Amino acid sequence: MDKIAGISVFVQVVDSGSYVAAGRALGQTASSVGKTIVRLEERLGVRLFHRNTRSISLTTEGARFLERCRAIMNEIAAAEADLAAAREGPHGRLRVSVPMVSDAWNAVFVEFMARFPEIELELSYSNRNVDLIEEGFEAALRIGNLEDSRLRSRKIGSFRLVLVASPSYLSRRPPPGCLGDLEHHLCLRTQNSSTGKLYPWPLGQDFVRRSERLVKRLVADHNAMLLAACLQGQGIACMPEFWARRHINSGELVMMLEAETDNRRIVSALWPMGPSSPKTSAFVDFIADKLPAIMQPSNYATTIPAS
Known part of the structure; x- marks a missing residue:
């Protein structure tokens, strides 16, 4: 006997209140529903219903079994809904x-x-x-x-993160020739919006100490602000390359110390x-x-x- 079919008939009998009503809902005869319940009880070794000529009611074992059966039927319904959604496409x-x-x-x-x-x-x-x-x-x-x-x-x-500055800024200060020169420049820094801590720059193995010694001209938690300030010649910024790429290609920003700031x-x-x-x-x-x-x-x- 199909176990799932037996469970489905059992749940329908409980919901309908009789074999006749369950059969009507399932498109079966009352006799067929009754035989399914009997086979299910024989397989389980317990009586699921108290029966008389007028009504049926769940036994203690039947009530316990019903809880699990409803969970099974709900899972099947959810699985069918997921498959239907997949056929319809993401939405x-x-x-x-x-x-x-x-x-x-x-x-x-x-x-x-x-x-x-x-x-x-x-x-x-x-x-x-x-x-x-x-x-x-x-x-x-x-x-x-x-x-x-x-x-x-x-x-x-x-x-990767890159160091960039505008030509106007670099015309006023000598461009950094090494990592140590950054200590003499105005730096535009980003901070963690949750902790308020400054993000260190990728300045070699000693990046934490070098980052702590940088002169802060601006601190912000959004690269859009750093980019705007950098384009206006306010200092050197360290930002994701994809933020700066268009402006580097146009000549509005200049990238520096690329080999010394290798990172991913x-x-x-x-x-x-x-x-x-x-x-x-x-x-x-x-x-x-x-x-x-x-x-x-x-x-x-x-x-x-x-x-």
């Missing part, structure tokens, strides 16, 4: 946490929207490490180390443990396909080498 609201990123990243998000018009994309921009589970996010893009065992992850790519920052997609929804899988796959090209380092003519 519905998708809430994603992303870092403060440049227009190039935003263009990828817009391209995702065009590719999946049935998904209602909700982006929350923040440089802090959000709690996906507690805050109700279905996915996140995160830079740096991953420490939450409740999450699944996929490496998307990596980028990992970007990963995160989502809660368990089966992934079609919309979450679609987002992660799309980002993994499109975003790495934006983060790849470029070769520039407008750089100042170390002396």
Whole structure:
């Protein structure tokens, strides 16, 4: 006997209150329903119903069995709903946490929207490490180390931080020829929006001590502000290359000490443990396909080498 079919008939009898009503709901005869219940009881070795000529009622064992059977039927219904959703394609609201990123990243998000018009994309921009589970996010893009065992992850790519300044700033001060020269320059610094601590610059093996000795001209928790100040000649900034690339290519910014500041920052997609929804899988796959090209380092003519 099909175990699932037997469970389905048992639950329907409980919900309908009689073999006749259950048979009507299932498209079977009352006799067929009764035989199914008898075979189920024989297999289980217990009586599930008290029966008389007028009514049926659950036994103690039947009531206990019903709890488990309802859970099984609910799981089957959920599995069928998931498959139906997969056949229909990704759709519905998708809430994603992303870092403060440049227009190039935003263009990828817009391209995702065009590719999946049935998904209602909700982006929350923040440089802090959000709690996906507690805050109700279905996915996140995160830079740096991953420490939450409740999450699944996929490496998307990596980028580098670069030191940049405007030609107008460098016309007023001698360009740094080595890492030590940075102590004599005005520096535009980023800080962690959660802790308020300054992010160190990638200044070789002794990067922490060197970063602590830099002169702060500006501190902000958004690269857009650092970029604006840097373009206006207010100092040297250290920022993701994808923020500065367009301005380096145009000559508005000059990159310096490239060999001495070699570094990589990992970007990963995160989502809660368990089966992934079609919309979450679609987002992660799309980002993994499109975003790495934006983060790849470029070769520039407008750089100042170390002396």
